[in-house]
Structure formats: C-alpha cells, structure tokens
Amino acid sequence: MKKVITYGTFDLFHKGHYNIIKRAKALGDYLIVGVTSESFDIERGKLNVRDSLITRIENVRKTGLADEIIIEEYQGQKVSDIIKYDIDILVVGSDWRGKFDYLKNYCDVIYLERTKNISSTKLRSEGIIFNIGVVTDSIEDNDFVQESKYVSGIHVERVFSEEQEVAQRFCDKYELDSCWNDYGEFLSDVDIVYVKTGLNKRAEYIETALKHGKYVISDSPMTLSSDRLRRLFELARENNVVLIERMTLVYLRAFNQLVWLVHSNLVGDLVSVKCSISQDDFDGGRTFNETVCTAICAVLKLLGKNCQEVRTNAVRNHDGEFVYDMISMKYENALATIEIGTTVDIENELVIIGSNGRVTIPNDWWNTGYFEANISGKEFLKRYSFNFEGNGFRYLLQELMIMIGDKRTECTRLFYDESVKIIEILERINK
Numbered sequence: 001m002k003k004v005i006t007y008g009t010f011d012l013f014h015k016g017h018y019n020i021i022k023r024a025k026a027l028g029d030y031l032i033v034g035v036t037s038e039s040f041d042i043e044r045g046k047l048n049v050r051d052s053l054i055t056r057i058e059n060v061r062k063t064g065l066a067d068e069i070i071i072e073e074y075q076g077q078k079v080s081d082i083i084k085y086d087i088d089i090l091v092v093g094s095d096w097r098g099k100f101d102y103l104k105n106y107c108d109v110i111y112l113e114r115t116k117n118i119s120s121t122k123l124r125s126e127g128i129i130f131n132i133g134v135v136t137d138s139i140e141d142n143d144f145v146q147e148s149k150y151v152s153g154i155h156v157e158r159v160f161s162e163e164q165e166v167a168q169r170f171c172d173k174y175e176l177d178s179c180w181n182d183y184g185e186f187l188s189d190v191d192i193v194y195v196k197t198g199l200n201k202r203a204e205y206i207e208t209a210l211k212h213g214k215y216v217i218s219d220s221p222m223t224l225s226s227d228r229l230r231r232l233f234e235l236a237r238e239n240n241v242v243l244i245e246r247m248t249l250v251y252l253r254a255f256n257q258l259v260w261l262v263h264s265n266l267v268g269d270l271v272s273v274k275c276s277i278s279q280d281d282f283d284g285g286r287t288f289n290e291t292v293c294t295a296i297c298a299v300l301k302l303l304g305k306n307c308q309e310v311r312t313n314a315v316r317n318h319d320g321e322f323v324y325d326m327i328s329m330k331y332e333n334a335l336a337t338i339e340i341g342t343t344v345d346i347e348n349e350l351v352i353i354g355s356n357g358r359v360t361i362p363n364d365w366w367n368t369g370y371f372e373a374n375i376s377g378k379e380f381l382k383r384y385s386f387n388f389e390g391n392g393f394r395y396l397l398q399e400l401m402i403m404i405g406d407k408r409t410e411c412t413r414l415f416y417d418e419s420v421k422i423i424e425i426l427e428r429i430n431k
C-alpha cells in the first residue's frame, strides 16, 4: 500500500486546497492530511489564521478524500510522521519547491503546481481592512510598520505630527500613503490610532481620538495620573472602542506561561519577585517612567494588585540626575523589588522565589521567549522555550483585531484596573 502525506493550514478552505488534497490522494492508496495547530502557527509567526483548528479539520474531513487527519504541532514533526506512518510520498504545493528536499532521505517528495489565483491570504484581504494612523514626534516607528505586516486586516496608512517635516520624513521613510499636521483631518480617515509621542502629549491625543470613536493603541504609560487614566478608559467604554497600551510583556507566550505556572504552584508559595532593568537597555522607551511601569506590571501579574506599601530609594549623581533606584513593594506574604538604573551597569534579570524553588528569566526578561525553573529536590534545571518573532508588537495587534472581531472593549491581557493600578503605584514612586 502506497501512503501519501500532505500538510497545510487550510484556512478559509478554498479550491486550491481541495485540488492539492485530491491530487495527493491520486498518487497513492492511503492519504494522511496534517493540519497545523493554532499554537504551531503562532509559533512560526503565522498570526493571520481565521478559522479555528476544529473548523479547518472539519473542512478537510468534508472533502471525503483524507483517510486520516493528524495535527501538525511542532517544527520537525514531518520527519517523525514520515517514519511513524511509514510514508512513501510527501506532497506539497510548488510555493514550497526545494524547501522539503531534506526529507528525500526518508521518502519521495513531490511538489505539485499551485492552483492559480487563489490563496487564504487573498481571501483574507477581501475582508474589511482597518486603516491605522501613527501619531508621532519622531521619525522612529518602533518597528510598528514592519510588525503590522504580519497581521491581516490592518494597513498602516497615515502619519500625524505637529511638525510637518517630521510627518513628511516619517511618511517617506516607511512608505505610507499620507502625512498630516491637522489632527482632526488625520483622524477623519483612520480606524485605529497608534500614539507614540512623548509622554506629556499622549493623553491629549488619546482623548481626542477616543472622542472621535477611534480605537487607540498607546505607548506606555499613557499618563502619569491615575484619575486621567480612569477617565480615558471610561471614554473608551462610552464610545464602544478599545484603548490598549503597548505593554509587550503581557503578550509574550513565555511570560504568560510563566505566570500560569507559578500560579499553579510550580515553585510553591511566592515569597519574592526581583526585577532588574536598565533604562538604557529597555526598548519600550528610555525614560524612568516608561521603563519602571513594565517592571511594576510584571510584579502585579505575579503577586496581584494588593500591594500594601511602596518604597523608593532613588540615588542621584552630583548634578542631581537620577542614576539608580531600588524600589520595594510589600505584599502580605511576599516582597517585590525593582532595581532600575541608567548609566550604571545593571544586570537585567527577573527572579521569582517561591517556598519550593525559583524561576529565572535571564537578560531582557521584558522581551523574552525563555525562562528556567529550579525546583527544590530536583537535580536539573527545567528550561522553557517559546519561539517569539519580532519585537512583540504583532502579538498586540493580533489581540486588538480579535477584540474588534469579538466586539470586546476591554483587553484581557492587561485589564483596565491593572493599568490603573500600575499608575497608582507610579504616582507613589514619583511623589
């Protein structure tokens, strides 16, 4: 019996998919179709998939051509499947030509011509596209334009800056459609606004955009006043739009997994969270407030919002400039410390100590795909690693698109009350 296998995402099932499955089946006696899992697609940076795994499997099943359907869950699985199922031929479309030649050591590899003029990508682009406009005061884009290309249903088109020249240069640099220095006109033809100006102007731009019924993404923190932040969130609710802050940490699979694991007792009761962060290395912004709010966010996610006491011990140089601080946040049964500094050598690290072991994220923990756990009584370090592409912005954009699709106005990765709590703590530190 000749066994054939083929793989795909099979999103928005179309004629091209049907054709390749049919032709694969004709090459043998038994056909196995591998359908990619959601986590595998996310892991390889394919964030635009619309249909759930169940729907995609069901669509393949309905062709009546597959003798068996399996799920492709990880990189390198093809070799293991070919051996396990004793496969004779692997079939893929011609867009993959050459890419699977390494499997020729295990079975025949046949590339079939793709069906012309149809693809999941094409079908996706026929849906609604949301226009994004950037509000900026510099010509750096934080890789936003590039990152947005990985998420379907959005297109960065416009840029606004109070300074005409900045807007023009930004527009040219990132090949956008138009630049503006009248905020009202800029807002008239965008659906989503990304506010990335300096902190002193952010809240004002956010407020106006929300009043115009626009979805807003803003660099973090949005304001240094918790009252103002509450009002912004109320405004978002009243206008039925989403206000989301660029706190990359909460979109990272590794960080979320870490939080779930420590909350599932991985290292016992939490005793201490130690975050060290250098302002000079932090890529979410270089100011004290922009840097420290990511560390506070990590602490809140791990120890909760019931922080009883916040202390700060800022060190300044002879010119009165901020150099270093060791902030402590006291909880009923735990203590968090945030070591932050600029121009001094801080070793970036996040360490969580529990009654039964510790978890460490080494280096730039705010942008990571890796952590390790050292559990008492176990000889070996347990290592967790997750693929993570770009600077994390695409995961936020993907979440925003899901929220818009679900008509949700609150982000479940970082709840409004968590954002407000971060600013309340910041207020105490800045006092």
Ligand code: CTP
Pocket: 007, 008, 009, 010, 011, 016, 017, 020, 091, 092, 093, 094, 095, 096, 112, 113, 114, 115, 116, 117, 118, 119, 120, 121, 122
């Ligand atoms: N395929 C094909 N003809 C098409 C589209 C896809 O033969 N017009 C084949 C691919 O080459 C692959 C399989 O169908 O072997 C599954 O492809 P998949 O990536 O799921 O579909 P695409 O439409 O290519 O998806 P996307 O646009 O998201 O890349």
